[in-house]
Amino acid sequence: MTRLLDLRPSRAFEVGDPVGRRPGAIRRMSLWLLSSDLPPDGELADHLHWLLDRGRLVLLGGVGSVRTCHRT
Numbered sequence: 822m823t824r825l826l827d828l829r830p831s832r833a834f835e836v837g838d839p840v841g842r843r844p845g846a847i848r849r850m851s852l853w854l855l856s857s858d859l860p861p862d863g864e865l866a867d868h869l870h871w872l873l874d875r876g877r878l879v880l881l882g883g884v885g886s887v888r889t890c891h892r893t
Contacts, residue, residue, distance in 0.1 A: 822853040828875060831856040 823829060832854040840846040857871040 826855075828855060830854055 823833075830853050833852055834848050835851050836848055838848045840848055855872075857868050859867055859871055
Protein backbone atom coordinates (compact mmCIF):
# COMPACT_ATOMS: atom_id res chain seq x y z
CA MET A 822 0.00 0.00 0.00
CA THR A 823 2.82 2.40 0.84
CA ARG A 824 4.29 2.10 -2.66
CA LEU A 825 0.90 2.04 -4.36
CA LEU A 826 -0.32 5.24 -2.68
CA ASP A 827 3.12 6.82 -2.31
CA LEU A 828 2.08 7.62 1.28
CA ARG A 829 3.45 6.47 4.60
CA PRO A 830 0.87 4.89 6.91
CA SER A 831 -0.06 6.31 10.29
CA ARG A 832 0.43 2.80 11.63
CA ALA A 833 1.35 -0.54 10.07
CA PHE A 834 2.41 -4.05 10.98
CA GLU A 835 2.73 -7.42 9.29
CA VAL A 836 1.60 -10.93 10.11
CA GLY A 837 4.23 -12.48 12.38
CA ASP A 838 5.42 -9.20 13.91
CA PRO A 839 5.78 -9.32 17.70
CA VAL A 840 2.91 -7.93 19.78
CA GLY A 841 4.15 -5.60 22.50
CA ARG A 842 6.54 -7.10 25.02
CA ARG A 843 4.75 -10.41 25.54
CA PRO A 844 7.14 -13.27 24.78
CA GLY A 845 5.98 -15.39 21.86
CA ALA A 846 2.96 -13.19 21.04
CA ILE A 847 2.80 -12.43 17.32
CA ARG A 848 0.37 -10.62 15.04
CA ARG A 849 -2.12 -12.85 13.26
CA MET A 850 -3.21 -10.15 10.80
CA SER A 851 -1.55 -7.30 8.91
CA LEU A 852 -2.58 -3.65 9.19
CA TRP A 853 -1.99 -0.59 7.03
CA LEU A 854 -3.72 2.44 8.55
CA LEU A 855 -3.85 6.00 7.26
CA SER A 856 -5.46 8.55 9.55
CA SER A 857 -6.64 11.88 8.22
CA ASP A 858 -6.48 15.19 10.08
CA LEU A 859 -10.28 15.31 10.04
CA PRO A 860 -12.71 14.32 12.80
CA PRO A 861 -13.44 10.55 12.67
CA ASP A 862 -17.18 11.19 12.47
CA GLY A 863 -16.79 13.52 9.47
CA GLU A 864 -18.33 12.92 6.07
CA LEU A 865 -16.76 10.23 3.90
CA ALA A 866 -16.49 12.72 1.02
CA ASP A 867 -14.37 15.02 3.20
CA HIS A 868 -11.98 12.17 4.02
CA LEU A 869 -11.72 11.20 0.35
CA HIS A 870 -10.98 14.83 -0.58
CA TRP A 871 -8.31 14.86 2.13
CA LEU A 872 -6.71 11.84 0.47
CA LEU A 873 -7.04 13.32 -3.01
CA ASP A 874 -5.38 16.53 -1.79
CA ARG A 875 -2.34 14.40 -0.97
CA GLY A 876 -2.16 13.44 -4.62
CA ARG A 877 -3.54 9.92 -4.66
CA LEU A 878 -6.71 7.94 -4.43
CA VAL A 879 -6.45 4.36 -5.57
CA LEU A 880 -9.53 2.35 -6.40
CA LEU A 881 -9.14 -1.36 -5.91
CA GLY A 882 -11.69 -3.14 -8.05
CA GLY A 883 -10.73 -6.76 -7.54
CA VAL A 884 -7.62 -8.80 -8.11
CA GLY A 885 -5.33 -7.13 -10.61
CA SER A 886 -7.61 -4.14 -11.09
CA VAL A 887 -6.14 -0.91 -9.74
CA ARG A 888 -6.92 2.63 -10.87
CA THR A 889 -5.30 5.82 -9.60
CA CYS A 890 -7.46 8.94 -9.47
CA HIS A 891 -6.36 12.55 -9.22
CA ARG A 892 -8.45 15.45 -8.02
CA THR A 893 -9.38 17.95 -10.74
